[in-house]
Amino acid sequence: MTSTIDILSVPIQNVTIEEACSYAFQCIDEGKTTAIATANAEMLMRACHDDELAHILQQADLVVPDGAGVLWAAEQQGCHFKERVTGVDLACKLLEEAAVRKTSVYLFGGAEGVADMAAANLQRKYGDVNIVGTHSGFFTAEEEREIINDIRCKGTQILLVALGVPKQEKWISNHMYELGPCLCMGVGGTLDVLSGKSARAPKWMQEHRLEWLYRFAKEPTRFKRMLALPKFVIAVKGNKKAK
Ligand code: UDP
Numbered sequence: 001m002t003s004t005i006d007i008l009s010v011p012i013q014n015v016t017i018e019e020a021c022s023y024a025f026q027c028i029d030e031g032k033t034t035a036i037a038t039a040n041a042e043m044l045m046r047a048c049h050d051d052e053l054a055h056i057l058q059q060a061d062l063v064v065p066d067g068a069g070v071l072w073a074a075e076q077q078g079c080h081f082k083e084r085v086t087g088v089d090l091a092c093k094l095l096e097e098a099a100v101r102k103t104s105v106y107l108f109g110g111a112e113g114v115a116d117m118a119a120a121n122l123q124r125k126y127g128d129v130n131i132v133g134t135h136s137g138f139f140t141a142e143e144e145r146e147i148i149n150d151i152r153c154k155g156t157q158i159l160l161v162a163l164g165v166p167k168q169e170k171w172i173s174n175h176m177y178e179l180g181p182c183l184c185m186g187v188g189g190t191l192d193v194l195s196g197k198s199a200r201a202p203k204w205m206q207e208h209r210l211e212w213l214y215r216f217a218k219e220p221t222r223f224k225r226m227l228a229l230p231k232f233v234i235a236v237k238g239n240k241k242a243k
Contacts, residue, residue: 007073008044010057017085021093031181035060038087040067041232043165053166056173068209073236088190099126109137109162110191117195137163152180159184162191
């Protein structure tokens with residue numbers, strides 16, 4: 001794999017989306033159980049106070065630079081990521097390639113019906129994507145055993161887990177070795193986007209690193225979560241001074 005850039009003690013791979021995708025399929029071809037995480041400012045700030053999450057991110061097979069804040073933080077250290085690799089874009093790239101290779105995909109997470117809607121849209125978009133199962137992200141302990149069995153029995157090769165941060169990262173870390181050889185990726189709100197339940201920011205906002213503003217405008221209840229952004233700026237600046 002390529003080099004990493006450490007942001008607040010989390011090593012993030014300096015990869016393009018193409019490189020991340022080919023690494024993922026190399027792991028799938030080798031039958032390797034793999035965990036992918038998509039780092040943004042909110043996740044990295046959480047990891048500063050959540051040792052379990054920090055450890056998971058430090059041990060993950062691949063952490064990609066998802067958020068614009070992560071690119072900015074690298075620049076503060078005089079480094080540059082080759083490009084931003086968002087969770088939605090990487091998930092779409094994997095799904096597109098999975099459709100060609102007939103790789104088996106399982107969609108896990110989101111409100112009731114969201115994963116099914118996402119699956120139906122993906123069939124329309126990519127033709128023959130082999131979605132072997134779906135399950136909502138709200139479940140009892142008993143149902144969780146059934147979900148794990150279902151993922152394994154169906155020979156899942158790519159598992160997209162949309163339970164929100166840090167639940168999805170912890171779920172993957174706790175259960176990845178019970179699922180059979182499988183590439184697991186935490187995808188946050190991606191299934192909501194793929195289902196059509198929520199929309200992505202317009203391209204120009206993405207390009208100007210303003211996706212956070214769009215999400216805030218659409219969901220003002222995210223206000224509390226967004227307080228992580230100024231805290232992230234302060235932490236990165238503080239880290240720079242300390243060096
Ligand atoms: N979610 C879930 N189970 C839970 C908590 C959350 O399935 O116990 C889902 C929720 O419905 C949403 C996703 O996890 O689809 C989290 O989306 P969010 O927008 O918070 O993720 P982000 O993209 O901001 O990381």
